[in-house]
Amino acid sequence: MSELDELLKSFGEAGGDESILANTDIAHLVASGHKILSRKAVKGIELKAEDTGAGISASIRLLEGTHLLNPVHLCFGVLHRSGIQKINMRIKFEKDSEASFIAHCIFPKAEKVLHIMDAVIDIGENATMRYSEIHYHGIYGGIEVYPKARVIIGKNGRYFTDFLLINGRVGKLVIDYGVEVGENGVTELIARVFGHADDNISIKDKVALNGVNSKGLIKTRVAIENNARAQVIGVTEGNARGARGHVDCMEIVKDDAIAKAIPLVKVSNSLAKVTHEAAIGSVDKKQLETLMAHGLAPEEAVDVIVRGILK
């Protein structure tokens, strides 16, 4: 079986649709470790990628006025028990363009794997990017994941991201996202993670609302159990007139797990407004009792609540 077939097999087993690579209307980039296995561009998108020896360097440009009907699929992974994958990604959305990206990150056997994603994203005027990153990890927990992104959103630009890691062990996760939002720009940063055993989760999202009437939401949902640890830092700055920001963090803690939430709010313009809420604790008692009154056992009820929060 080729490496591409093996990666696709794991992708399929994780619930992905293997046929997307064969679809000529869908742009994609597939890499295992530092080897680029498949790539395809469609009209309106330029896609370059190479193995530099130190990692993958990729550049994606969405041309002015392009609206992609199908999402661009990025499929990255390390199939072996050990390995390193470093990706430097440059993404440019030109004026009036719009597209969705789905990144599938697959590490089914990871016992000693390092995955580093360093992205610089430029969202042009009136452009919209939706970016979903879905991780499929194995059961061993021997993985370290470092997703880092610096995003600049131009006038009327929109950037939405959703990071999902709820299947398998997290291992060590260090998210570091920073977004600067221009005039009338909008951003939403969502992260949903379920940690087990001795998983270690660190999430730092920072939104700087620099443009007039810019808007930002940081939403984090984390559930941890056993001896897992989680720290969530949500930073929002309101630096311009009419800027509106909100930080919403919820962490559910079971067993001996420990969670921290640190919402940091800074306002440097009197006409800006930033709010925050953080809730950490065990499963809500009234939610639990409601579900048990519907006939669910306590363990089933907890599972329904946690899965709902991470959904």
Next chain:
Amino acid sequence: MVLLEIKDISYRVKEKEIFSGLSLSVEPGEVHAILGKNGTGKSTLAYLVMGCEGYIPTTGEILFDGKSINHLLLHERAKLGITMAWQEPVRFEGISIRDYLTLKNKEIDPSKYLEMAGLHPVLYLNRMMDCTLSGGERKRIELASVVALYPRLVILDEPDSGIDMLSIQDILNIITGFKENGASVILITHREEIAIIADRASEICNGKIICSGTPLKVTQYYKTRKCEVCAGEECSFV
């Protein structure tokens, strides 16, 4: 045979006695309305029967089908067929109304139960059970969900609160539906037009049942606020 029998229970929280010698029985298929002023312990009684955490009678017994359930946990009582619709139902993030209605039984048609509660399935089935629902909508969904459980005993804690006047008939239909399914209902309410459809009614005051009988009798009694049990402080019974 009586389905639920509350035998001479007392319940104390720290120094405050909530119930002292309260007794009540509910027959199979009976709708039993509970009336009482705010703070008289109607919801506490509901939690004691349902078995919510921390709610165990200090003395006395709660019997279901003739067996004590005092020390059964909430989910164990639910397995016997007891359920409850809370006065202020909680919201759930990430759970759709469809999923909520089919939590226990995936085979049922959730649309039927939403319609019974006066909600259009097309508009609601795929919505989330979160803060985007109004209090009234959430209440109706909760009622629909307990109907779908086909319980043997359902406790409805003020099912009409948050429901607009024009939709009270929907609530009455649901209560009647329980009865038609053979379920018993403990119906906690302040509204006469709701209580009146019960088979029997009781008024709680100062930790005791002070009046039981037909809904007409008890609602009239409730309106006069007469009570000597509380030495006239609560309802001036003579």
